[in-house]
Amino acid sequence: MRLWLFGLYGIVSTTAVAGERAIKKGLSDKTGLVSELEQFKDIEKYSPLDFEAFGGHEIRNLDKNLYEELFSHWENNFHFDYRILKSLKEDLEKIKAKKGTALNCGEGVLEELKPLQTLEDEGLSLEEIVEKLEKDLTEFADDDTVAINVASTEPSIDYDKQVHGSLEGFEKAIKENRKDKISASMLYAYVSLKNKIPFGNFTPSVGSSIPALKELAEKTGTPHAGNDGKTGETLVKTTLAPMFAYRNLQVLGWMGYNILGDLDGKVLSHEQNKRSKIVSKDKVIGKILGYYPYTITEINYFPSLQDNKTAFNFIHYKGFLGTKMKMYFIWDAIDAIVAAPLVLDIARFLNFAKKKGQKGVIKELAFFFKSPMETDVYNTHKQFEMLVNWYNSLR
Numbered sequence: 001m002r003l004w005l006f007g008l009y010g011i012v013s014t015t016a017v018a019g020e021r022a023i024k025k026g027l028s029d030k031t032g033l034v035s036e037l038e039q040f041k042d043i044e045k046y047s048p049l050d051f052e053a054f055g056g057h058e059i060r061n062l063d064k065n066l067y068e069e070l071f072s073h074w075e076n077n078f079h080f081d082y083r084i085l086k087s088l089k090e091d092l093e094k095i096k097a098k099k100g101t102a103l104n105c106g107e108g109v110l111e112e113l114k115p116l117q118t119l120e121d122e123g124l125s126l127e128e129i130v131e132k133l134e135k136d137l138t139e140f141a142d143d144d145t146v147a148i149n150v151a152s153t154e155p156s157i158d159y160d161k162q163v164h165g166s167l168e169g170f171e172k173a174i175k176e177n178r179k180d181k182i183s184a185s186m187l188y189a190y191v192s193l194k195n196k197i198p199f200g201n202f203t204p205s206v207g208s209s210i211p212a213l214k215e216l217a218e219k220t221g222t223p224h225a226g227n228d229g230k231t232g233e234t235l236v237k238t239t240l241a242p243m244f245a246y247r248n249l250q251v252l253g254w255m256g257y258n259i260l261g262d263l264d265g266k267v268l269s270h271e272q273n274k275r276s277k278i279v280s281k282d283k284v285i286g287k288i289l290g291y292y293p294y295t296i297t298e299i300n301y302f303p304s305l306q307d308n309k310t311a312f313n314f315i316h317y318k319g320f321l322g323t324k325m326k327m328y329f330i331w332d333a334i335d336a337i338v339a340a341p342l343v344l345d346i347a348r349f350l351n352f353a354k355k356k357g358q359k360g361v362i363k364e365l366a367f368f369f370k371s372p373m374e375t376d377v378y379n380t381h382k383q384f385e386m387l388v389n390w391y392n393s394l395r
């Protein structure tokens with residue numbers, strides 16, 4: 001398998017690559033990988049945990065290589081054993097990103113990641129940008145390639161039926177250079193799906209979730225899934241909320257307050273970029289309970305934490321005889337360590353789906369996402385069952 005990562009030099013991406021290479025070298029076990037569970041044991045036949053190559057697009061530090069970028073994240077976080085880092089140097093130095101696009105990526109990206117190096121800054125039209133992205137991707141890809149978006153979170157873009165509602169409208173907008181209507185994540189999804197490369201969206205950005213790109217996936221027979229990796233606080237929320245439902249306890253209010261540092265935190269400190277993340281995190285409770293209690297969902301930048309995201313949750317609920325009670329939990333994790341294995345999992349399951357002739361949205365991969373496409377199943381337990389059943393029905 002080959003894996004193309006949009007946002008190649010981020011901490012999630014570099015940690016995913018390092019993890020796969022460390023496992024291959026026998027320097028780490030497979031803890032954290034869902035695809036390595038007993039239930040999926042023969043996935044190895046279709047999508048081995050042995051990636052042949054990694055590549056991707058970036059919009060900064062294009063003179064650097066993946067090892068240098070991993071090292072700079074590591075210096076801030078020490079998120080795994082230094083011996084692993086050292087042993088991967090030679091291998092990871094060979095991986096270099098290609099220039100991507102930051103079209104409509106919002107103030108957070110423009111301000112916090114500068115100086116940016118983007119295709120639009122070369123004065124290219126949308127059509128030329130697409131050509132360039134497509135060239136990079138197809139030169140890298142073989143029949144066993146998957147692409148995943150792990151770039152910074154974009155603001156949501158106003159839905160325009162003319163452009164986003166059909167493939168014809170979308171392609172017309174590209175020809176007409178409608179840069180105001182199309183974002184980087186849409187272009188990444190477009191070039192992947194157009195070339196029959198399964199696409200996973202690990203971010204809350206639009207990606208392949210518009211009708212135009214769903215149509216493209218059906219047309220080219222390509223599987224895709226998203227959006228926004230469910231790795232931490234939301235994983236716990238969607239695992240815990242069903243408990244209140246099963247016990248007929250009424251949730252009155254749920255507050256989730258997240259603090260994080262690092263690049264992701266910096267980008268999310270900008271209101272526009274933060275909005276899409278909050279929407280993604282906030283709606284899950286109502287979807288599970290079938291009613292919408294009062295919720296507060298906040299994310300704030302806290303520089304010294306670096307990648308150590310901490311989420312404080314307070315749940316107010318009502319029990320027997322109308323008595324009100326409370327529950328609290330704190331999730332305290334290294335974001336990249338919980339996210340990176342899922343990137344590898346999603347790639348393996350999407351490749352498996354392609355090999356089994358699946359196309360369009362793979363809703364059974366909902367287990368991996370905060371805002372899964374084309375399903376109302378948000379309950380983690382049910383999502384896991386759905387994943388196992390789907391896998392068994394195809395293998």
Ligand SMILES: NC(=O)c1ccc[n+]([C@@H]2O[C@H](COP(=O)([O-])OP(=O)(O)OC[C@H]3O[C@@H](n4cnc5c(N)ncnc54)[C@H](O)[C@@H]3O)[C@@H](O)[C@H]2O)c1
Pocket residue numbers: 006007008009010011012013057058059060100101102103105109113150151152153184185202203204228229230231232262263264267335336338339
């Ligand atoms: N647990 C988690 O870490 C987690 C969970 C769910 C979703 N996510 C999402 O995954 C994404 C990556 O997270 P991260 O912690 O690695 O962030 P990061 O800031 O470390 O990495 C993002 C990378 O993307 C690059 N980038 C930004 N815009 C780009 C563009 N348009 N094209 C190409 N590259 C671009 C940046 O330069 C950076 O290297 C974020 O959107 C985040 O919200 C992370």
